[in-house]
Amino acid sequence: MRHRAGRIVTIESLTELDRRLAQGAHRLRGWRLVGLDLRDRARVLDGRDTSHTTFAGCTFAPGDAERHAARGALVLPAVDAVPVDANRDSLYTADELYDDPSYRRTLDGRAYAWSQGTGSRGAGPDDLLARALHDDGIDRALTAWTGSRRLVGVMGGHALQRGAADYTGAARLGRLLGRRFTVATGGGPGAMEAANLGARLARADEAALAHALGMLATVPSYHPSVDAWIASARSVLSDLADVPVTETLGVPTWHYGHEPPNLFATAIAKYFRNALREAILLQVCAGGIVFLPGAAGTVQEIFQDACENHYATEDAIAPMVLVDRAHWTETLPAWPLLQALAKGRPMEAHIHLVDTVDEAASIVDAGAA
Incomplete structure (x- = not known):
């Protein structure tokens, strides 16, 4: 073991x-x-x-x-041959990752199975080289893709269910931010899916987002059926095929392959190495990051971002906005520690605690002014 x-x-x-x-x-x-x-x-x-x-x-x-x-x-299923293109030089689309109606037969499912199956044998040099080359190619493609765009990150819990008020809030946040920025998330389910959805529909009318949220609420989670979760998202995309689409980025990882990537990111940078993915996701969000309620993963992202800002010069610091005062001061009191860490540093003026997504979007907009 x-x-x-x-x-x-x-x-x-x-x-x-x-x-x-x-x-x-x-x-x-x-x-x-x-x-x-x-x-x-x-x-x-x-x-x-x-x-x-x-x-x-x-x-x-x-x-x-x-x-x-x-x-x-x-x-x-067991997968022996390398399912991904080790020399890939472009980001993924959802259609590429979900190339079969059954998740277990998709490229995403096969890649996850392969990444686990090689572990049972002890990953050989060819397997390790394939993963390293793949992630390097994705890294270079992401660098090129982000070069002409100003990105803002939205981080939050993967367990947030469709139909919940906070899911709607995350989608509204994505829509507000997507009007001015390219919204980036961890690319998974929950708050990440909601933010990518809202950002994708940033130029559509509010009725389109309301329609999408209503459809998705009929399948609240990817448990117990990933296939049903994917199918409901596909139905939304089909229904909204004629609405304007705004670019939005997902950066997921096969390390958490049991948390499938959402279909609403228009570009997907999927990595095998989670540590690389985490660092790059925070790095590309030069316009700031909004942290919605989450658990351990979101807390990690808060302080990983805080560490970068703690040592940065003032002109390199981007806003950090924590949403939901009760969550970040009582449920998981990250805010007091973040305040203490920032005290007397240039980053102190760039950390914010708010109660609504509207406040969060306003702060990020002001930071870009």
């Missing part, structure tokens, strides 16, 4: 799986089971919560793969 930082646990042997199950593990949330023959573990796994589990290249007893998928697990 290989431990990975945070909520991800990768299990590559039946011995390790049996040990953990014997210790009483019931909710297998965030687990990745890679290359295991699970035919003799059907009964014990049937009694566990596998709703957020990834099975990559595993062998199942008849009907078990479908049963776990129906619960919300991600079941991916």
